[in-house]
Amino acid sequence: MAICQFFLQGRCRFGDRCWNEHPGARGAGGGRQQPQQQSSGNNRRGWNTTSQRYSSVIQPSSFSKSTPWGGSRDQEKPSFDSFDSGASTNRKEGFGLSENPFASLSPDEQKDEKKLLEGIVKDMEVWESSGQWMFSVYSPVKKKPNISGFTDISPEELRLEYHNFLTSNNLQSYLNSVQHLINQWRNRVNELKSLNISTKVALLSDVKDGVNQAAPAFGFGSSQAATFVSPGFPVNNSSSDNAQNFSFKTNSGFATASSGSPAGFGSSPAFGAAASTSSAVSTSAPAFGFGKPEVTSAASFSFKSPAASSFGSPGFSGLPTSLATGSIRAPVTPAFGSGSSVAGFGSPGSHSHTAFSKPSSDTFGNSSISTSLLASSSIFATDNVLFTPRDKLTVEELEQFQSKKFTLGKIPLKPPPLELLNI
């Protein structure tokens, strides 16, 4: 509900009849006094923001000389410095905080989460409208790990891809891949803007688990969020991943999940015709539309645990749907590591894949995981070879297969060559 401004000022004339929320009036006030550092900080900010709706909320203009910096107020508090977020406090009434996932939380935490989610929504709006660089990871609060579903590509990397494609006369696939990435981003942003219950749960687990993970939080909570950059990926990935989602969720189909992902990877040539270019851009760890579980498993992976690829994460940014909630901690191991179970969506099918990626890009662009994709991916699957011939691999991929474990970000998209499998 909207927070009643008049109540905050102490002069609501409807009292209990008021249709807006009177925070603290329900006996939750006691909880709020507690100095939970984060929440009290947030609450304070909350009061500030809400009351600011009636005062002129101006970002101190940073464009005149010797003006104090707008952001100077936002120091180490776990709050974002967009103080005009007060304007959006009312917007998300559909949160349904009274519903299940949050029922167990104290009012303080509920408030925090509400703020967090509101902040995310606001940030997404700003991100969209501002024309800023879209291929960036994002975290809702400064110190927290990244939210899944966003890739990090620097302008230089993108430009290098452009140049490489230009020289190999393959500009169209570059354009396709960029279009895919853009669609992916847009979907994710829309998803985050129109928070339904499932995305909320995912987000919160994203943020929370990241916090719990202390040390890894920084690097790894985030690193998991990288999506496939490659264009062909979104296409296949979404389809196959969608299919795999459910299997993965039930924790059974890890093998299928992993096999699903190479499907996407098999498409890498679509993106990097020379396949060598994929190194710069294909930061592998797939997008986790689904919050933490995959992340944590991948996190453990990155931290030198034996778990192999982070591919177990079928989570795909464009998928607005169901989320694995934390039950899935399948240590994504040898199945993929040895590559043997990689049901072949191997790269040799690349050319057919390229053809595939185009039409599906359109459907994907509509942000629906259409069943047609699923159908076609399964058809596609049957065509392919299980292993990649060694000469079709790039140097980097070969190196990855030869090393003891995969390095996150370099996980090859193609199945390994037969010779390298030690079974």
Add this chain to the structure above:
Amino acid sequence: MSLFGTTSGFGTSGTSMFGSATTDNHNPMKDIEVTSSPDDSIGCLSFSPPTLPGNFLIAGSWANDVRCWEVQDSGQTIPKAQQMHTGPVLDVCWSDDGSKVFTASCDKTAKMWDLSSNQAIQIAQHDAPVKTIHWIKAPNYSCVMTGSWDKTLKFWDTRSSNPMMVLQLPERCYCADVIYPMAVVATAERGLIVYQLENQPSEFRRIESPLKHQHRCVAIFKDKQNKPTGFALGSIEGRVAIHYINPPNPAKDNFTFKCHRSNGTNTSAPQDIYAVNGIAFHPVHGTLATVGSDGRFSFWDKDARTKLKTSEQLDQPISACCFNHNGNIFAYASSYDWSKGHEFYNPQKKNYIFLRNAAEELKPRNKK
């Protein structure tokens, strides 16, 4: 100047003679334009160290070349030499004695360019484009530090083809800065690591990013005793974070500020937000300059937390910036930084490097 092919046509005197020629806005600040500027986007700029008499400017560009100019006190710029890579040059730096220039390129190598002999040899190899390169001069060792998109940080003794040390990064290296004994590396996925370089380079601390979006550039600043004490980190979201390594009061001392955003006279209308492409600290005053994709540069005083100046808007983004060793010259490069993708890339558009007198404008504001 046959070294660089056709001259720019603006004369070698370097003084600005624009304004009358065209109505374009490529130099609204009427700064000195460097002659024979590169043919493609400029990715990096670097001035010579104080050990070299005079000022020499090095620029690396996406045309695969590295160019060197002598900048005279009159403002005249004389092209001196050029070297090529087989891929776009992403970063350049000088050795401490000013005799060598190190260049890092997308061709996955880094080269050492001996200026006196005009020879360049390869000194480093990575598995992916090399994004940053810095020279480290420690009392007991000297080396070149290269950061790459292959997620490693390698240290090279220029005489050997094997790195002295390899450090793993959590993600691709996006930017780095070195002021002995401190080095900061910012990576993809908002990674941030500080290294200490005494004895041998080792990881000092991993820092949780104070910014919410992708890291773009980083620069270390020093305290009054000339010791590196913190860094400024810029992101693609028009924001810079000032972060001290060991502040007495982190909550108060560390802060972020917004910059390179379009003027929101109406605060409810969406602003345009631009990436911060480069940050440089004035070597004497300790004030900083930021350049952004919006085609402006700004000077700031981080201690007084105020803005000192913002430039007019250039018609292209400003992709790199640099101060000379005594802080008298501020160089900035106007060229497309890919911030809006390939659609806005115009290979015909000229790229410029401008030089501005920085002695006065960057004086710190007295703290009120």
